[in-house]
Amino acid sequence: MSRTVFPFIFFALVAVGEWYGFQAVRTALQHAAPGTRRLFSVLYWVVTVVVWVMGFWALRNRHEHPSFKSYLGGVLLAMIAAKIVIIIPLLLEDVVRVARWAFQAGSRSTTPGTGPAISRSEFVSKLALVLGAIPFVSLIWGMAKGGTDYTVKRVTLRFPNLPASFDGFKVLQISDLHTGSFHSKEPLQRAVKIINEQNADLVFMTGDLVNNYATEVEEHIDTLAGIKSQNPIYSILGNHDYADYVNWMEEGGLAAKQANLARIKQNHAKIGWELLLDEARTLERNGEKISILGVQNWGARGFAQYGKLDKAHAAADPTVPFKILLSHDPSHWDGQVHEYPDIDLTLSGHTHGMQFGVNLPFLKWSPVQYAYKQWAGLYQRGKQYLYVNAGLGFIGYHGRVGFLPEITVLELRRA
Structure with a gap:
């Protein structure tokens, strides 16, 4: 037009x-x-x-x-x-x-x-x-209230191939912090307190730490560094972390964009998170292991496809029987993840539930469902599961209705 x-x-x-x-x-x-x-x-x-x-x-x-x-x-x-x-x-x-x-x-x-x-x-x-x-x-x-009305969602998942030592293992997921949208430290301080109260064994952050600029998170580094986990905290990048929505020709060109991304990666490290860039890690308990795979952003709906799942999968120990994938955009699940049937659980964010909708036990609706097949909550295809976290922050509309900011606790059980 x-x-x-x-x-x-x-x-x-x-x-x-x-x-x-x-x-x-x-x-x-x-x-x-x-x-x-x-x-x-x-x-x-x-x-x-x-x-x-x-x-x-x-x-x-x-x-x-x-x-x-x-x-x-x-x-x-x-x-x-x-x-x-x-x-x-x-x-x-x-x-x-x-x-x-x-x-x-x-x-x-x-x-x-x-x-x-x-x-x-x-x-x-x-x-x-x-x-x-x-x-x-x-x-x-x-x-006034919904944008920082943090809720804890609890999900129990059962897997026949989960090592016995990981039976009852609690995984906590946060996503889409969009720290550039917060204008005080108090909301995230309150969120961190709730996160720590869950006593999770493992914590993941599945992308979009900032809206665009690395500096947005820097006043919150001390707050986010207070998140506690019995194991390393793993994180990945989301589409906003690459700052593709900024006119970099007016702000220093490609070199400035690359410097911004490098600074975001450094800020993950300053917080104490281990950023996975198409990589894999192994967790061990009592001699038994699970694999954690993390990819860069990969989207099927017009978003950049930086992620290399083949690289992350190849980096994982093939003898480990259970794999968790961190991938920011849930469209990746239909786009590529189905080609790797040994990935048992994928954790995503990105959609925010569009920050507006109806979220009741018997009715779930949001305009975002017309763009994304998987957009909030738990999905299953065969033996594979996908969980889409509604996000902890907000962007654009500075609030939330129906799909409140979410802290997800997934308990892994051996079937």
């Missing part, structure tokens, strides 16, 4: 959405006093204009006062989501109104101009406003 055409389409859609929103308010208040109707009409347009202006200002100038501006962008997102929901029942009602009008106009029993006027339903307008309030309140709550 042409860049010159897109703004016109965008503003046309905004105008339609705002018109429908105003119609809903006006119809819902049609029996109120004239002064009340005028007051709410003025308030509607004043609030709408202020939110649009402040939201666009925040999105275009994110580098100064980023915390304040991220919340302004979130308020704009909440308003847009609310009005999209408001439009749906009103559009459906308009379809019915047009159909009724067409039927009446074509009916021989009705003299043109004498039929009853088909007005907008007050009930439908009130229903639309109530429905629109749900995403609005949810997204505001997601910024």
